[in-house]
Amino acid sequence: MILQDCRVPAANRLGQEGDGLKIALGALDSGRIGIAAQAVGIAQSAMEKAGRYAKQRVQFGKAIAEFQAIQWMLADMATDIEAARLLTYRAAYLRSKGVRCSGEVAMAKLFASSMAMRHTVQAVQILGGYGYMREYEVERHLRDAKITEIYEGTSEVMRLVIAGQLLKDLG
Numbered sequence: 001m002i003l004q005d006c007r008v009p010a011a012n013r014l015g016q017e018g019d020g021l022k023i024a025l026g027a028l029d030s031g032r033i034g035i036a037a038q039a040v041g042i043a044q045s046a047m048e049k050a051g052r053y054a055k056q057r058v059q060f061g062k063a064i065a066e067f068q069a070i071q072w073m074l075a076d077m078a079t080d081i082e083a084a085r086l087l088t089y090r091a092a093y094l095r096s097k098g099v100r101c102s103g104e105v106a107m108a109k110l111f112a113s114s115m116a117m118r119h120t121v122q123a124v125q126i127l128g129g130y131g132y133m134r135e136y137e138v139e140r141h142l143r144d145a146k147i148t149e150i151y152e153g154t155s156e157v158m159r160l161v162i163a164g165q166l167l168k169d170l171g
């Protein structure tokens with residue numbers, strides 16, 4: 001978007017003169033919490049679909065949910081989803097209190113989005129050939145998970161924010 005020769009009356013200005021960057025970065029923090037929450041939701045749905053499928057899909061005379069390899073995937077999904085959810089809640093809590101929390105927000109987005117990417121791939125794996133097909137929805141979850149690593153700031157940019165905060169805090 002280009003705003004050229006655009007004059008805005010002072011009465012319509014957001015905040016004080018010189019506060020623009022601070023306001024823009026604050027808006028990004030709120031948006032990133034939303035993306036972290038989106039990633040948690042995508043992963044949760046993929047896990048539930050994979051778990052239900054594993055309980056009813058029979059191979060080698062058993063439901064595949066009885067194979068330990070499948071159980072380990074589901075256990076890792078459940079644990080990582082919970083960790084991402086708590087990071088996201090923490091970021092949302094800090095933001096709602098008006099505390100400066102760009103580092104905590106970046107951690108939530110980085111962890112939740114890479115977790116969603118990793119586990120939607122696993123969900124596709126649990127569904128086998130069906131996982132790759134559009135009818136079973138987990139392939140959509142995989143595609144949706146990928147964008148959470150990109151928009152509202154890429155994972156590389158999240159790491160820059162986290163490292164910047166860490167190095168600043170170390171003095």
Ligand SMILES: Cc1cc2nc3c(=O)[nH]c(=O)nc-3n(C[C@H](O)[C@H](O)[C@H](O)COP(=O)(O)OP(=O)(O)OC[C@H]3O[C@@H](n4cnc5c(N)ncnc54)[C@H](O)[C@@H]3O)c2cc1C
Nearest residue numbers: 031146147148149150151152153154155156157158159160
């Ligand atoms: C579906 C979709 C919806 C979107 N919605 C919006 C929206 O509503 N509003 C909006 O403003 N934008 C939106 N975007 C844009 C999105 O935020 C950008 O695509 C994203 O921030 C990445 O910017 P870029 O595409 O210019 O990639 P680039 O900045 O060109 O990055 C390309 C690659 O280089 C890496 N990179 C760049 N700089 C560095 C660095 N300093 N150190 C290490 N690696 C680096 C990136 O991490 C990435 O891997 C949307 C994008 C998509 C795909």
